[in-house]
Amino acid sequence: MLLEVAKLNTYNGQSHALQDMSLHVGKGEVVALLGRNGMGKSTTLKSIMGLRKPSSGKVLFSGRDITGFDPFKVARAGIGYVPEERRIFPTLNVLDNLMMGVKGGRIDGSDPDAWTIERIFRQFPFMKDRTHQKGAHLSGGEQQMLTIGRTLMAIPSCSWWTSPPKGYRPS
Numbered sequence: 001m002l003l004e005v006a007k008l009n010t011y012n013g014q015s016h017a018l019q020d021m022s023l024h025v026g027k028g029e030v031v032a033l034l035g036r037n038g039m040g041k042s043t044t045l046k047s048i049m050g051l052r053k054p055s056s057g058k059v060l061f062s063g064r065d066i067t068g069f070d071p072f073k074v075a076r077a078g079i080g081y082v083p084e085e086r087r088i089f090p091t092l093n094v095l096d097n098l099m100m101g102v103k104g105g106r107i108d109g110s111d112p113d114a115w116t117i118e119r120i121f122r123q124f125p126f127m128k129d130r131t132h133q134k135g136a137h138l139s140g141g142e143q144q145m146l147t148i149g150r151t152l153m154a155i156p157s158c159s160w161w162t163s164p165p166k167g168y169r170p171s
């Protein structure tokens, strides 16, 4: 099991938002969490990511207990988070926003799961023609795609460029 959430309880102030929340995600599986407004979907993701501290329960990632880890440690363990409020870097251009996600390593070409800049551009073609446009000058939906791209670039189980793509100039 890639991700296992077991009987998580999380409070948002006085509100007992998560009450014995459990879910499983296997490798290669896509799991959608559905529910009415205020039901605790965001709280679930924040509790996994360490942005909220659960009062009880467990979060296991690849069998490793990461419950209550600080967000940077959860990210290092291999979990990416796409915040709904996007959190792009508005003064940096599209390419720099993507490069901010890179954690190091080198692509040897043999890993089919590796996310490269080229693969991001294939997935989100609008970015290719607008690499030097500032994040602030993208539409809301374009910013959301950029956030997804940045998060994919950070997946540490894949291997990455240590050097930026050809022609890359920081903003």
Ligand SMILES: Nc1ncnc2c1ncn2[C@@H]1O[C@H](COP(=O)(O)OP(=O)(O)OP(=O)(O)O)[C@@H](O)[C@H]1O
Pocket: 012, 013, 014, 015, 017, 035, 036, 037, 038, 039, 040, 041, 042, 043, 044
């Ligand atoms: N920072 C906070 N302080 C106090 N209560 C909060 C806070 N954030 C969320 N809550 C409450 O916790 C509960 C769960 O909220 P959460 O944001 O997880 O819901 P959600 O399922 O993501 O909703 P939506 O579909 O509207 O995004 C709600 O009752 C909400 O009002």
Ligand SMILES: [Mg+2]
Pocket: 041, 042, 043
């Ligand atoms: Mg929400």
